[in-house]
Amino acid sequence: MRASQFLIATLKESPSDAVVKSHQLMLRAGMIRKLASGLYTWLPLGLRTLRKVETIIREEMEEAGALEVLMPIVQPSELWEESGRWFEYGGELMRIKDRHNRDFCMGPTAEEVITDLARNELSSYKQLPKNFYQIQTKFRDETRPRFGIMRSREFLMKDAYSFHANADCLNDTYQRMHKAYNKIFTRLGLDFRPVNADSGSIGGALSHEFHVLASSGEDDIAFSDTSDYAANVEMAEAIAPSFERPDATDTLTCVETTDQNTIEDVSQYLSVNRNQVLKTVIVEGELSEKEQKDGLSAPLVALVLRGDHELNELKAEKIDGIAAPLVFASEERIVKLLGCQPGFVGPKDLSIDVLVDRSAAVVANFVCGSNEDDKHLTGANWQRDMTFTRVEDLRNVIDGDASPDGEGTLNIKRGIEVGHIFQIGDKYSKALKATVLDENGKAKVMHMGCYGIGVSRVVAAAIEQNFDDRGIIWPKALAPFQISIVQIDAHKSPEVIERSEALYQALKDLNVEVFLDDRDKKTSPGVKFADAELMGFPHRVVMSSRGLKNGIVEYKGREDEKGDAVELPCDDILNFVKSKLDL
Ligand code: ATP
Ligand code: MG
DSSP states (O other), X not given: OBTTTSOOOOOSSOOTTOOSHHHHHHHHTTSEEEEETTEEEEOHHHHHHXXXXXXXXXXXXXXXXXXXXXXXXXXXXXXXXXXXXXXXXXTTSEEEEOTTOOEEEEOSOOHHHHHHHHHHHOOBGGGOOEEEEEEEEEEOOOXXXXXXXXXXXXXXXXXXXXXXXXXXXXXXXXXXXXXXXXXXXXXXXXXEEEEEOOOOOTTXXXXXXXXXXXXXXXXXXXXXXXXXXXXETTTOOOOOOSSOOOOOOSOOEXXXXXXXXXXXXXXXXXXXXXXXXXXXXXXXXXXXXXXXXXXXXXXXXXXXXXXXXXBOHHHHHTSTTBOSSOOBOOHHHHHHHHSSOGGGOOSXXXXXXXXXXXXXXXXXXXXXXXXXXXXXXXXXXXXXTBOOSEEEOOBOOOTTOBOTTSSSBEEEEEEEEEEEEEEEETHHHHHTTOEEEOTTSOEEEOEXXXXXXXXXXXXXXXXXXXXXXXXXXXXXXXXXXXXXXXXXXXXXXXXXXXHHHHHHHHHHHTTOOEEEEOOOTTSOHHHHHHHHHHHTXXXXXXXXXXXXXXXXXEEEESTTOSSOOEEEEGGGHXXXXXXXXXX
């Protein structure tokens, strides 16, 4: 590609609404442009990278035995009514009407459409398993579209759906897709982790998310430093400490803590570490349907955690007897029950159930609320001074906790979800009556798996892991062009033109994606270098009239940006570049 014919749309400054690096760099390098909130046009440069992601995914899907289809973006409401999701799906589902006033939606995903296809095309167990995939635009009217194409409203997704006669077969395909995903993200050159997203709920549908580790990620991922254990922090179990509770040695004392009503305040005021202060949170318990009908108010439950730990609401609401979704008791109810402000609540002499976190249960000689305003207890101890109903896992894991699989300690990093695989079972096939005849000629509902990759999000995630202050540093697999040849002072030197054109042609003949910066003298050398760095091409060759006078050209790799350019005899450059490109 010649720069003179290409659309170089680089920007010096990044637009002020771009907060994450990938969004800034995609705009600055001229990969994308915003049309409206959450809607982006892919410019020629960006599209080349997007297509590379697609190609790798397509190759690995074929390798895993999946069959490519292409389904419409616009989907009829009838199918969504059959699955029940027409009524369940919230504002993310963009509903539209055609000229006959019939309801449709813009597909946010395609379970309904593929299940409809499967029920029409598959009739016998002998045709199973089948795994269909597509790479198609999705539309989700996200509440907060942000970070450019990382969370946009229209985006490109690879979605695959597999159909099976039984759960074992589904599991086989699931494992195969798990492997394929590992291969895809490895080939893309990403630092990623497959994360167990098993909800642990009844029926425990197996599910994994694939996360690219990057500080701009929206999820916290906990992973072991020695094993392959990884889970969303929301899901990771905080195992019980391996030590016993120390002895109660201090004397229980009630101290003035006027106006000190946060853990931070109290620990500073009393000069004790936050892990020696226990906090008590009051939440609502569960009411039976009858109790609800009778207008009774929910019972209250106390949750006790170490001051340096955070309550995990998902874990709490899964506990029997606690309302789901979790409801924090109102200040009014707390004052009525305990006679003090929420900041002074503690577990002593409570008339309600007290659930204590595993780590808080092994603290001795601690500080806690006294159930009296402006006072805390010090030297407090379980059993001797106060009791709990049960020990539970109530908190988020933190950096340095023991890994729940017993191997190593947990590290916590932010992650960007780029893929999600899921055993859905018969949710859609049952609702849409997608059956095949089994060996005995009996109709059987098929089992389903579904497997998504955010194709466009992958591009942003890759940039989040590969940039410096000059721009993008593309991994080889994703670079829109592998190498740029920069002409300097070509207007003064026919030799620059001759030599650069010869190298350009030779590389093209070798099928190398090569970018020749043949812009005329109106574009300064500095701008040409800055553009090549911003767009992130892995290799750069500079041909200038001054260098060529001495038979010299310059080479620089994008990754070794700090080092100086290498000067090479002009006649050696083709072989040198070939070795750099592994040709
Ligand atoms: P998220 O939690 O990030 O909203 P999701 O759980 O809704 O994702 P899935 O329904 O599993 O996502 O979709 C499959 C993949 O599509 C995701 O793993 C993600 O990479 C991508 N994806 C989802 N929503 C968006 C979006 N708004 N913009 C870009 N990619 C998206
Ligand atoms: Mg979502």
